[in-house]
Amino acid sequence: MKRTVLPLLALLLCVKIGWAENSKPNVVLIYIDDLGYGDIGVYGCKDIPTPNLDRLAAEGVQCTTSYITNPPCCPSRCALIMGQYGQRFGKYGMSRGLPIPEDRPNLARFMTDQGYVTGQIGKWDIGTRAQGPLSVGFTKVARKPPVKEYSAEEIAAMPNNLRKQIEKKGGKSKFFCINEKGEEQWLTDYDGDRMVEFIEEHQEEPFFLYWSPEAVHSFNLEAPKSLTSRTTAKPSRIKLAGAIVSVDDQVGKLIDTLEKLELRERTLVIFSSDNGANGSEGGTSTPYTGGKGSGTQKEGWVRVPTIFSLPGTLPEGQPYHGMIANFDFYSTIATYIGAEVPKHCDGVDLFPWLKGENSGDAHKYLFWLNNEPGDAERRHLIAARWKDWRLYKKYEKDQWQLFNLKSDPREENNVASENPDIAKKMATKHATWVESLSPLGEIPNIKGGVTVPEGHGWATSSPSDKKS
Amino acid sequence: MHLSQRLTAFLLFATLISTVSAKERLNILFIFTDDHALKALSAYGGPLAELAPTPHLDRIAKEGMLFEHCLVTNSICAPSRAVVLTGKYSHLNGQLTNKQRFDGSQQTAPKLLQDAGYQTAIVGKWHLKSEPTGFDHFEVLKGQGQYYNPMLITNGKNVNHVGYTTDIITDQSLKWLEQRDPDKPFFLMSQHKAPHGRWEPALRHLNEFEDIEIPEPPTLFLDYSGRSPASAGHEMGIADHMGPSRLMLRYSSSFTDEQFEAFDGHFRPRNEAMAKMNLTGKERTRWNYQRYIKNYLRCVKAVDENVGRLLAYLDEEGIAENTVVIYSSDQGFWLGEHGWFDKRWMYENSLHTPLLVRWPGVTSPGAKNANLVSNIDFAQTFLDIAGVADPKEMQGRSLTPLFRGKSPSDWRKSHYYHYYESGGHGVPIHFGVTDGRYKLIRFLDKDLDAWEFFDLKKDPMEMQSLYGDSEFEKKIGKLKGELKRLREKYQVAD
Numbered sequence: 005m006k007r008t009v010l011p012l013l014a015l016l017l018c019v020k021i022g023w024a025e026n027s028k029p030n031v032v033l034i035y036i037d038d039l040g041y042g043d044i045g046v047y048g049c050k051d052i053p054t055p056n057l058d059r060l061a062a063e064g065v066q067c068t069t070s071y072i073t074n075p076p077c078c079p080s081r082c083a084l085i086m087g088q089y090g091q092r093f094g095k096y097g098m099s100r101g102l103p104i105p106e107d108r109p110n111l112a113r114f115m116t117d118q119g120y121v122t123g124q125i126g127k128w129d130i131g132t133r134a135q136g137p138l139s140v141g142f143t144k145v146a147r148k149p150p151v152k153e154y155s156a157e158e159i160a161a162m163p164n165n166l167r168k169q170i171e172k173k174g175g176k177s178k179f180f181c182i183n184e185k186g187e188e189q190w191l192t193d194y195d196g197d198r199m200v201e202f203i204e205e206h207q208e209e210p211f212f213l214y215w216s217p218e219a220v221h222s223f224n225l226e227a228p229k230s231l232t233s234r235t236t237a238k239p240s241r242i243k244l245a246g247a248i249v250s251v252d253d254q255v256g257k258l259i260d261t262l263e264k265l266e267l268r269e270r271t272l273v274i275f276s277s278d279n280g281a282n283g284s285e286g287g288t289s290t291p292y293t294g295g296k297g298s299g300t301q302k303e304g305w306v307r308v309p310t311i312f313s314l315p316g317t318l319p320e321g322q323p324y325h326g327m328i329a330n331f332d333f334y335s336t337i338a339t340y341i342g343a344e345v346p347k348h349c350d351g352v353d354l355f356p357w358l359k360g361e362n363s364g365d366a367h368k369y370l371f372w373l374n375n376e377p378g379d380a381e382r383r384h385l386i387a388a389r390w391k392d393w394r395l396y397k398k399y400e401k402d403q404w405q406l407f408n409l410k411s412d413p414r415e416e417n418n419v420a421s422e423n424p425d426i427a428k429k430m431a432t433k434h435a436t437w438v439e440s441l442s443p444l445g446e447i448p449n450i451k452g453g454v455t456v457p458e459g460h461g462w463a464t465s466s467p468s469d470k471k472s
Numbered sequence: 473m474h475l476s477q478r479l480t481a482f483l484l485f486a487t488l489i490s491t492v493s494a495k496e497r498l499n500i501l502f503i504f505t506d507d508h509a510l511k512a513l514s515a516y517g518g519p520l521a522e523l524a525p526t527p528h529l530d531r532i533a534k535e536g537m538l539f540e541h542c543l544v545t546n547s548i549c550a551p552s553r554a555v556v557l558t559g560k561y562s563h564l565n566g567q568l569t570n571k572q573r574f575d576g577s578q579q580t581a582p583k584l585l586q587d588a589g590y591q592t593a594i595v596g597k598w599h600l601k602s603e604p605t606g607f608d609h610f611e612v613l614k615g616q617g618q619y620y621n622p623m624l625i626t627n628g629k630n631v632n633h634v635g636y637t638t639d640i641i642t643d644q645s646l647k648w649l650e651q652r653d654p655d656k657p658f659f660l661m662s663q664h665k666a667p668h669g670r671w672e673p674a675l676r677h678l679n680e681f682e683d684i685e686i687p688e689p690p691t692l693f694l695d696y697s698g699r700s701p702a703s704a705g706h707e708m709g710i711a712d713h714m715g716p717s718r719l720m721l722r723y724s725s726s727f728t729d730e731q732f733e734a735f736d737g738h739f740r741p742r743n744e745a746m747a748k749m750n751l752t753g754k755e756r757t758r759w760n761y762q763r764y765i766k767n768y769l770r771c772v773k774a775v776d777e778n779v780g781r782l783l784a785y786l787d788e789e790g791i792a793e794n795t796v797v798i799y800s801s802d803q804g805f806w807l808g809e810h811g812w813f814d815k816r817w818m819y820e821n822s823l824h825t826p827l828l829v830r831w832p833g834v835t836s837p838g839a840k841n842a843n844l845v846s847n848i849d850f851a852q853t854f855l856d857i858a859g860v861a862d863p864k865e866m867q868g869r870s871l872t873p874l875f876r877g878k879s880p881s882d883w884r885k886s887h888y889y890h891y892y893e894s895g896g897h898g899v900p901i902h903f904g905v906t907d908g909r910y911k912l913i914r915f916l917d918k919d920l921d922a923w924e925f926f927d928l929k930k931d932p933m934e935m936q937s938l939y940g941d942s943e944f945e946k947k948i949g950k951l952k953g954e955l956k957r958l959r960e961k962y963q964v965a966d
Contacts, residue, residue: 316630
């Protein structure tokens with residue numbers, strides 16, 4: 005029988021202790037859409053109560069310098085699931101429809117090959133239309149439930165801003181679905197029920213569950229009073245606040261389920277966001293600036309809230325301030341389950357840092373490059389992070405700007421000319437990194453093909469679909 | 473007298489005082505397990521006593537007192553532990569279910585003992601999430617912990633150990649006793665994970681009971697038709713709810729190579745043989761029962777041996793005479809009766825918990841007590857043994873008069889029970905009262921409001937609820953009144 009080894013424990017004890025094949029631990033990865041750095045309690049938010057996320061952080065490690073390297077939604081998710089910079093497979097900007105590579109295992113395929121039941125719930129937005137969650141390696145996918153269709157009376161009674169959005173969708177709701185009982189249900193809440201269902205069903209197998217809700221992407225205008233009234237948010241962001249409250253509720257369901265089934269100490273939970281706040285919905289990146297839309301040159305666009313929780317193994321309530329990236333999740337998960345990290349991965353196993361065994365940044369440098377000709381101009385970005393420094397410019401022809409995030413988190417004072425050595429050093433590192441990248445990918449012209457199964461319940465891959 | 477002489481005299485005197493006080497002030501060794509059914513402790517007799525004796529635990533009963541009716545207030549791990557620490561019902565100490573984080577800022581017996589000059593320590597299972605308070609030394613499992621190679625949070629620091637958890641908890645308890653100040657009394661809570669599921673036995677016990685068939689309880693295939701709808705919704709059936717990891721078809725611990733070889737070497741061939749038999753229905757339930765009960769009893773055996781190690785230490789140290797030993801469990805457990813594993817119900821097997829007390833010179837050897845006592849009494853009992861006044865708000869009563877063989881005329885005649893974890897293993901919220909002869913239970917949860925009433929003398933297995941039976945109308949009415957009185961007395965909100 006194949007047995008794996010946890011190297012850290014082994015090092016501490018000078019004895020190898022490992023998970024047997026039939027007792028491997030579980031992983032739940034939660035990836036929210038457009039959740040800003042400053043919009044949950046443990047990151048300083050005051051007007052949106054998030055007791056369950058706060059508890060997750062109190063029972064885990066809050067990462068205060070966590071990045072996504074490939075904004076926005078689609079590239080962020082591709083980098084996450086591949087465990088590497090998107091530019092390694094030609095993904096620089098949005099480039100929706102560009103395939104994820106199949107010559108190296110993505111996280112879903114990897115976990116399935118490790119003997120895991122692998123579940124996916126919610127938004128996908130990865131790869132080509134042919135690369136649905138089942139075809140890239142997940143074994144079980146929650147079907148996308150039908151959405152609520154508003155009646156003419158309901159639409160007529162709507163406030164103008166909401167009516168405009170709903171009419172654009174032909175009277176269809178974005179965030180109310182129809183559940184299996186035929187009742188209206190807030191989609192995020194429906195997803196949370198699927199999380200519980202999945203874990204209860206697979207509690208006796210090693211499982212990997214990936215939940216990426218549609219929430220809290222625009223538009224949040226449908227958020228009901230039952231959610232918004234639980235916040236003290238101003239009108240400008242009360243709908244977003246309601247959407248975040250529901251995300252928090254689902255995290256509560258997850259923790260309760262893991263505890264009830266006595267799986268809490270053997271289930272690694274990772275919570276993060278695909279990119280920074282959406283200011284037009286009222287999201288904030290406090291204390292940083294920037295975010296979706298007009299703020300894509302600033303820190304808040306790429307710095308996200310990230311929490312790791314694994315009581316008994318990781319510290320509890322002790323934040324980690326070093327630099328990490330979303331592509332580290334893959335390497336960390338692989339190491340945790342006692343497997344070898346695939347060679348293609350850019351990430352590192354974060355546990356030594358989260359535990360305080362290693363000090364400093366898990367990555368000395370992180371880089372960004374979006375010069376994709378077809379992508380929206382506002383999203384173009386060339387940047388590097390090192391220690392407290394952030395170096396960036398929009399276009400190749402521009403001058404580098406340099407900011408010290410510690411003394412100037414809002415990036416108001418460009419200090420490039422005062423610190424030419426630092427700017428030069430970071431620019432050189434960036435140039436070296438760029439040389440290691442793959443050329444810009446070509447988006448294939450694939451039409452048709454259903455990537456996301458619809459209906460209620462779960463879609464599963466037949467064994468013949470599985471690639472090894 | 474010169475100053476130095478006076479100082480010497482004072483020091484001598486001080487030493488004398490402290491030695492005397494250490495002698496006079498009793499040590500308390502509280503050994504606590506998780507889910508230990510009375511039937512699996514041979515001093516309580518029953519059909520398993522001869523097959524699976526527990527000689528070291530029996531020694532405590534033989535040299536001390538056995539309580540026949542120690543009833544818990546809320547039959548589940550974390551709440552029971554909070555009751556033991558605080559001497560208060562769950563609704564007042566805040567630990568209603570396993571979900572909450574214990575509020576360690578409230579008054580507890582260990583804190584009061586610590587204030588009174590006791591050296592206090594807890595080693596082993598804690599399960600209350602918050603950091604232990606009131607202890608000079610804590611060394612506790614995270615959550616449920618695992619049976620092999622446990623991590624013990626040692627005064628705030630995570631420390632990994634290699635070995636079998638029941639042995640290690642005793643090792644660490646002994647280490648703490650070794651380093652204690654012998655001039656001060658101690659209060660040690662040595663608390664095991666065992667025999668909580670998933671039952672992974674020690675390697676040395678893998679072959680225990682191997683060649684024997686453990687007798688099945690007569691109610692293994694019960695259909696619950698004699699009761700309210702409450703118990704039919706259970707999710708603790710030996711037939712349907714054990715899952716691979718409770719049956720050692722899957723393991724929960726992480727192992728060293730050596731441990732794994734022995735552990736897997738035992739179970740794998742037997743699991744493969746079972747798979748080939750294609751068992752279904754009752755035959756599969758019977759196989760599950762044998763697998764379950766044997767591993768459970770193996771886990772108990774390791775507890776028993778380790779109790780023996782602690783008792784031997786007291787003897788060797790010459791402090792047995794000066795140490796009150798108390799053995800109990802957070803609650804009882806179902807060993808296949810009614811087709812169940814797990815606890816939670818107010819029915820007899822999970823309501824009762826073992827309680828053995830040896831207080832040399834006070835408890836008479838081999839004594840048995842039949843009073844209704846409870847884990848709500850433990851905190852005040854610890855304090856009373858130590859000569860520390862109990863705070864008014866504690867809701868139990870010191871057991872020390874009972875230890876002396878007396879049964880105060882105003883001892884409680886009824887016991888209040890309240891379980892709050894809705895839906896855990898399919899058990900609804902319920903509360904009730906028993907006077908030892910009769911029992912009245914009310915299930916009150918989502919879509920459920922049902923009463924049950926049992927005559928425990930005629931129907932000790934609680935097979936047939938007599939609620940609504942006109943013959944018992946008066947008795948039921950009386951118990952309802954008693955239930956109301958107890959809820960008021962214990963300040964339970966309606």
